[in-house]
Amino acid sequence: MVRLATSFDASAIATLFHETVKKVNSRDYDVKQIAAWAGAAPDVAKWRARQAGRTTWVFEVGGTVRGFAEFGANGQVEAIYVHADHQRKGIASALLVQIEEEARRLGGARLYTETSTTARGFFQKRGFKVLKPAEVDAQGSGFTNFRMAKPLL
Numbered sequence: 001m002v003r004l005a006t007s008f009d010a011s012a013i014a015t016l017f018h019e020t021v022k023k024v025n026s027r028d029y030d031v032k033q034i035a036a037w038a039g040a041a042p043d044v045a046k047w048r049a050r051q052a053g054r055t056t057w058v059f060e061v062g063g064t065v066r067g068f069a070e071f072g073a074n075g076q077v078e079a080i081y082v083h084a085d086h087q088r089k090g091i092a093s094a095l096l097v098q099i100e101e102e103a104r105r106l107g108g109a110r111l112y113t114e115t116s117t118t119a120r121g122f123f124q125k126r127g128f129k130v131l132k133p134a135e136v137d138a139q140g141s142g143f144t145n146f147r148m149a150k151p152l153l
């Protein structure tokens with residue numbers, strides 16, 4: 001089920017992010033890029049602090065977090081990560097439905113994201129289109145991400 005995250009979820013979110021980048025995004029990015037992206041270890045304080053400026057949902061099964069997503073200002077999907085062992089089960093889709101509902105409730109006309117090569121197929125399937133590739137500098141390991149948008153009808 002999808003529910004709003006609390007500060008108590010920060011540890012699970014930090015660990016899931018760290019593991020998913022290392023196990024899933026490593027298909028599409030090199031070792032240096034993955035090290036810069038994942039960080040040396042799960043950063044619980046960072047993920048707890050991020051909750052202040054965003055709406056964060058988790059997808060939970062039996063008390064275990066299997067995915068999370070962040071919705072920020074100006075219609076931005078700021079993060080969406082699914083546990084490496086639970087890919088392609090509809091978890092990210094369920095999280096995105098929540099974001100779309102919230103965006104509509106706030107009167108937004110479009111959703112935006114700056115996403116990875118890994119997630120591009122997912123966002124395309126969910127109705128996003130690439131606006132332009134964007135160079136993102138993650139601690140000096142610059143790599144290409146894609147700015148994508150979806151109109152909310």
Ligand SMILES: CC(C)(COP(=O)(O)OP(=O)(O)OC[C@H]1O[C@@H](n2cnc3c(N)ncnc32)[C@H](O)[C@@H]1OP(=O)(O)O)[C@@H](O)C(=O)NCCC(=O)NCCS
Nearest residue numbers: 079080081082087088089090091092093116119121122125
């Ligand atoms: C991208 C990601 C969030 C998708 O999560 P997921 O729960 O596996 O996605 P879903 O199961 O809801 O996928 C829905 C549909 O999107 C499409 N899709 C998902 N992953 C895809 C991929 N790697 N390539 C192509 N299409 C994909 C498929 O059509 C899929 O439906 P299907 O499985 O019935 O074919 C997940 O792969 C992930 O955690 N990636 C690493 C983290 C990341 O890069 N996040 C984005 C940066 S913010």
